[in-house]
Amino acid sequence: SQQGEEDPQALSIQEGENATMNCSYKTSINNLQWYRQNSGRGLVHLILIRSNEREKHSGRLRVTLDTSKKSSSLLITASRAADTASYFCATDANAGGTSYGKLTFGQGTILTVHP
Amino acid sequence: EAGVAQSPRYKIIEKRQSVAFWCNPISGHATLYWYQQILGQGPKLLIQFQNNGVVDDSQLPKDRFSAERLKGVDSTLKIQPAKLEDSAVYLCASSSIRGRRFYNEQFFGPGTRLTVL
Numbered sequence: 001s002q003q004g005e006e007d008p009q010a011l012s013i014q015e016g017e018n019a020t021m022n023c024s025y026k027t028s029i030n031n032l033q034w035y036r037q038n039s040g041r042g043l044v045h046l047i048l049i050r051s052n053e054r055e056k057h058s059g060r061l062r063v064t065l066d067t068s069k070k071s072s073s074l075l076i077t078a079s080r081a082a083d084t085a086s087y088f089c090a091t092d093a094n095a096g097g098t099s100y101g102k103l104t105f106g107q108g109t110i111l112t113v114h115p
Numbered sequence: 116e117a118g119v120a121q122s123p124r125y126k127i128i129e130k131r132q133s134v135a136f137w138c139n140p141i142s143g144h145a146t147l148y149w150y151q152q153i154l155g156q157g158p159k160l161l162i163q164f165q166n167n168g169v170v171d172d173s174q175l176p177k178d179r180f181s182a183e184r185l186k187g188v189d190s191t192l193k194i195q196p197a198k199l200e201d202s203a204v205y206l207c208a209s210s211s212i213r214g215r216r217f218y219n220e221q222f223f224g225p226g227t228r229l230t231v232l
Contacts, residue, residue: 105157
């Protein structure tokens with residue numbers, strides 16, 4: 001079963017704009033990860049945020065985590081055409097304070113950045 | 116550092132035939148995963164290995180799917196017999212462990228696109 005629910009399902013923006021994607025989940029987590037998948041290619045890890053962190057940055061990416069609301073958001077600033085891809089959140093469930101490394105992926109957000 | 120290798124990249128078979136996929140993880144990664152990704156959906160974990168032992172295979176359809184990682188390195192996933200609904204991309208991933216069971220991010224291979232006719 002898919003734990004993460006992403007919103008929106010599809011997002012279309014112009015180059016230079018910011019893109020925000022949201023993820024909600026149901027159970028307690030150890031960490032939450034975001035992955036990108038380009039058309040016809042495998043998934044690439046973008047960023048990992050642990051359950052005791054609230055915000056994390058990596059280049060043009062900013063991830064927030066609100067464990068009280070069981071939600072996360074991914075912000076891509078100053079988007080480029082090359083950012084066009086599907087973006088997935090994945091949760092690593094919490095089992096007594098440790099993880100088993102089992103990721104549960106959401107359905108993904110399809111981002112299209114127009115040049 | 117070489118990435119996760121998978122073969123073949125594409126496979127077309129008829130229903131009721133059998134098929135096998137191969138995966139070689141990143142060197143030194145003890146944990147190996149097989150995922151099934153149906154078009155328009157996120158990946159779904161089929162099986163997780165820790166070295167050559169199975170950690171989780173709760174979502175593996177065991178009547179037709181099998182997987183092994185005999186020497187704790189590369190792995191094969193087999194489907195026998197295949198059904199139309201098995202058409203999907205099969206992704207292999209690997210990860211390392213930091214400390215005791217604190218897993219790092221997963222590194223994915225390019226996947227095998229299976230079409231069952």
